[in-house]
Amino acid sequence: xxxxxxxxxxxxxxxxxxxxxxxxYGARCAPCGAVTFPPAPxxxxxxxxxMGPVELPARGTLYTWxxxxxLPKLPYLGPETPETFEPWAVGYVDxxxxxxxxxxxxxxxxxxxxxxxxxxxVVRPFRTTEDGIEVHTFGFAPSSPAGS
Amino acid sequence: xxxxxxxxxxxxxxxxxxxxxxxEMGAAAARAALADAGMRWPDISYAVGGSFEVDIPDAMxxxxxxxxxxxTNVYNGCATAGAALSLxxxxxxxxxxxxxxxxxxxxxxxxxxxxxxxxYGCPAWYGEMGLFxxxxxxxxxxxRYMHDHGIGSQTLxxxxxxxxxxxxxxxxxxxxxxxxVEQIVGSRMVNYPLTQYMFCSPDEGAAAVVLCRGEDARxxxxxxxWIRSVEVRTRRYGAFEVHSPxxxxxxxxxxxxxxxxxxxxxxxxxxxxxxxxQLQDTDAGAEIIHMAEVGLCADGDQERMLxxxxxxxxxxxxxxxxxxxxxxxxxxxxxxxxQIHELTLQLQGRAGGRQVPRRPRTGxxxxxxxxxxxxxxxxxx
Numbered sequence: 001x002x003x004x005x006x007x008x009x010x011x012x013x014x015x016x017x018x019x020x021x022x023x024x025y026g027a028r029c030a031p032c033g034a035v036t037f038p039p040a041p042x043x044x045x046x047x048x049x050x051m052g053p054v055e056l057p058a059r060g061t062l063y064t065w066x067x068x069x070x071l072p073k074l075p076y077l078g079p080e081t082p083e084t085f086e087p088w089a090v091g092y093v094d095x096x097x098x099x100x101x102x103x104x105x106x107x108x109x110x111x112x113x114x115x116x117x118x119x120x121x122v123v124r125p126f127r128t129t130e131d132g133i134e135v136h137t138f139g140f141a142p143s144s145p146a147g148s
Numbered sequence: 149x150x151x152x153x154x155x156x157x158x159x160x161x162x163x164x165x166x167x168x169x170x171x172e173m174g175a176a177a178a179r180a181a182l183a184d185a186g187m188r189w190p191d192i193s194y195a196v197g198g199s200f201e202v203d204i205p206d207a208m209x210x211x212x213x214x215x216x217x218x219x220t221n222v223y224n225g226c227a228t229a230g231a232a233l234s235l236x237x238x239x240x241x242x243x244x245x246x247x248x249x250x251x252x253x254x255x256x257x258x259x260x261x262x263x264x265x266x267x268y269g270c271p272a273w274y275g276e277m278g279l280f281x282x283x284x285x286x287x288x289x290x291x292r293y294m295h296d297h298g299i300g301s302q303t304l305x306x307x308x309x310x311x312x313x314x315x316x317x318x319x320x321x322x323x324x325x326x327x328x329v330e331q332i333v334g335s336r337m338v339n340y341p342l343t344q345y346m347f348c349s350p351d352e353g354a355a356a357v358v359l360c361r362g363e364d365a366r367x368x369x370x371x372x373x374w375i376r377s378v379e380v381r382t383r384r385y386g387a388f389e390v391h392s393p394x395x396x397x398x399x400x401x402x403x404x405x406x407x408x409x410x411x412x413x414x415x416x417x418x419x420x421x422x423x424x425x426q427l428q429d430t431d432a433g434a435e436i437i438h439m440a441e442v443g444l445c446a447d448g449d450q451e452r453m454l455x456x457x458x459x460x461x462x463x464x465x466x467x468x469x470x471x472x473x474x475x476x477x478x479x480x481x482x483x484x485x486x487q488i489h490e491l492t493l494q495l496q497g498r499a500g501g502r503q504v505p506r507r508p509r510t511g512x513x514x515x516x517x518x519x520x521x522x523x524x525x526x527x528x529x
Contacts, residue, residue, distance in 0.1 A: 007273040026394075034385070037394040038271055045385040045396075064295075066287030067340040068278065073262050075275030087337075090284060094397055101394045102279060110340065115295050126277070137277055 003134040006126060010038055011138045015123045021058045022123045024101060024138060027051040035099050057096035059143055062117040065091030067110050079127045093119045093140045104139040118143040150241045151362025153372035154527065156185025157489040162353035162476040163322040165255075170202045170352070170479075174253030175211035177354035177482070181249065185358040185368045192358070194245040195219045198232035198252040199481035205253060218245075226428065227380060227515040228252065229355075229484025230523020234378040236359050248359045252486075254479035256350035268391050268519045282518055283347060283431070285390040287339030290433025294341065297448035299436060301341050305329035306454040307432040308346045311468050314461060315475020317502035322351050322477040332432075346432040351477030355485035357492070371496045376415035376526040381407040383520025391519045401441070403522040404428075404514065408442040411512075411524035419443035422526075423508030424494055425465065426487035428516040429472040439467065442514050442524060466504045469494060480517075487513035488525065495529050 005013045012022035027039035030052055034045035037056060042049040069087040071080055080086070089105040091113070105113070106122055119140040126137040158180025160173040174197065182189060189212045197205025197219065206219035224231040229252045236250040260283060265275040274280050293299065309329045315321035327345055335344040358368070365372035383389045386400035412419060425444060429435035436450045444465060445453060453459055459467040470476065470490040473483060491511035493499040513525040 006276060007271065010273070034396070064288045064292035065340075066284055066291055066342075067337065068281070068284055069337050069339065072278045072281055073259070075262075075265060075272070075280060076278040077276045078278055090279065090288070092288065092395065097397050099394050100397055102392065104277065115292070137273070 001128075001132065001134045003136055006135050006137040011121065011123055015136070022121055022138070023058050024056040024121055026054050026056045026099065028054040037099055037101050056099060056101070059118060059120045060093040060095035062113065062115060062119055063092040063094045063100050064115070065089055065105060065113050077127055089113060091140070105141070106139050107141040120144070150243065152237045152240045152359055152375045153362050153365035153369070154357050154375060154488065154492050155360050155365055155368035155372050156181040156183070156187065156358035157492045158182070158184055158356045159320050159486060159489050160354040161320040162479060162482070162486065163351055165352050170199060170253045170255035170354070171205070171208045172211065173255070173352065173354035174205060174251050174356070175208045177253070177356040178208065178212060178249055178251050181356035181358045187247065187358060187368060189213045190215050192217060192247050192249045194236070194239050195249040195251065196222060196232040196235045198222045198228035199254050200228065201254050201256060202481070205251065205481070208251070223481070224380070225519070225521050226430070226478070226480055226483065226517020227521045227523040228481045230378060230380050230515045230525060233357070233484065233488065233525060234380055234523070237375055237378050240359055240361055246361050246364065249356060250359065250485065251354065251356040252479075252482035252484065253354040254481045255352040256479060258350070261350060265391070270391050270393065274393050279393070280391060282390050283339045283342065286431045286433055287342050289388060290431070290437060291341055293433070293437055299448065299451050301333055302329060303436065303451050303454045304341065304346055304432040305333040307429065307435045308332045308474055310454075310460055311429060311472045311474040314469055314502055315471025318470045318475065321471045321475045323471070323475045342431050342433060348430055348473035348476075348478050351479055353477070353479040353482050353486070355482045355489050357485055357488050371529070373492045373495050373527050373529060376417060376528055377411045378523065378525045379407045379410040379414060380521070380523040381410065387520055389520035403520050404438055404441040404516050404524070405443070407522040407524040408514070411526050412443065415526040417510060417526055417528070421510050422465070422512045423510050424469060424491065424504055425467050425512040425514070426469070426472065426490055427467055427514045429468055429474050430478070430516070432474065434516070435468065435472065438514055438516065442512065444512075461502055461504055469499065469502055469504060484513060484515045484523065488527070491527050495527065
C-alpha cells in the first residue's frame, strides 16, 4: 500500500529498519539555543528568525498524560466511528530534559501509565485516505530495553 | 489617576434560549445594567462589546437606540470580557469618556468548542491527529498538578459539588440541580482524571456593566464598586499551555499568575486582602490550579481548603459564589462580566440567597483561555 507521513519534515521518513530508530525533527535557534517542535520559522523565546534543523532525542520520560474517552470532532481525521471508537492515551514526553512533546501513547494500557515512565518515539499507521494512501504519524511507546 | 466605578450591572440568564438571538440577549443585559445605574442609553458615550459568535456586537444599537455612539468590538478567547472591561476602564481613565457600557454576549452550539488549528498558530496535523482539543489539555495539566501537590479526585468532586450547590441558589444559572461528590466523581470519564460533571459546557447568555468616573459614582449608585485594576496577559515562553505541540522543559508561571501579580500590584492590594473570588472553572481542576496561580493559596493547600469547605459561601474565602462556569456554562463573551456582576452584587450585599455573610469588601475575578491568555480584575467597596 502506498504510504506517506502525516506531514513532511516532522519525523524520520521512510521509517528506518531496526535497530535504527525514528526521531522527531525540530528547529534550534542559532542565537539563543531554544528548540522547537515542530520546526518553527521564528524563535518563541528570543524572537529572532535564524532557526536551523535539529534532531530531537529519541527517548524520554512521561511528564503527564490523560485519556481521550470521546471521539473528537473535525478537524480529527482518525478512522474510528462512534461504534468502533476506543479511548486512547495521550501525553507529553520529556525528551532528555530539553523539550516536552505531545503525542498519542501506544502499546500501553492507560491504567499502567506512571509519571516518569520511559517512552520512545514511534511512527505508526494512522488512517487510510480515500485514494488508498496509508498516512503514518508519530507517537510514543514504552521504551524497549536498551540494546534490544 | 481617575477612579473608575461600577454603578450598574445586568445579566440575561445563562442557559439555552431557542428563540432569542445573542444581540437581543446583549441588549437586554445592557438595559438591565442601565436601569441598575439609573441611566438611559443616550447617557452612555462609549461602549465595548465582546463576543465569539457575534462578529459585530455594535449591531445591538438597533435595539438600544441609534445614538451614534463610539462602540468597540473585542474578542480575546475566554478572556474576552477582561479585555472588554480593560478598554472600558482605560476610556474613562484617559479622560476620553465619562460613562461607559461594557457588554458581553454569546450563543454557542452544544458540545465542545471546535475551531481551525491554523487560527491558533497550530499545524494542521495537530488537529488531524486528534490533539487540538481543550478538555484533553486540562486533563493533562491537572493530572500532573495533582501528582506534584498531593491532591485527590475527591477534591475535584468537591469543587464541582460546591459550584452546583451555588448554582442552585442562582436564578440566572444554567445548571441549578445540586450534585453530590459521589455523583460527580462517578460520572462518565471524559479526560482522566476529569469526569463529565466536572466540566462546564458552552451555552448562551449576556452580561453588562455600566462604568463611570469616580466623582460621579454616587449620582448613579448608593453603593458603587470600585475597579482597582484590570490586567490581561498572554503566555510567556515556557508556560504549559493549551494547544501546544511541545513545551520547553523549563516551565515558567502561567499567564494567570502574570496577570494576577500585575493586577495586585496595580491595585495596591495583597492576595490576603481578597474576601471573595470568581475563578475560571472550565473544569474542576482548573479552579484548583487557578486558586494557587492567582496567589490565593499555596500549591497543595486546595486539598485541605476544599475538605474544610473554606471556599464555600459560608467559608473563609468563597469562590465562584454564583456557581462559576460549571453551573452557568460559558457564553464566552459574557462569562467574565457574569463574574463582575456577581462580585458587584456580593460587595453591595444584594446577592440574595447566596449572599456571603460578613459582607466582602475586596473581590477578584479571573479568566483563562486558549491559546494562553488570562485576565484578572480586582474590585473593592
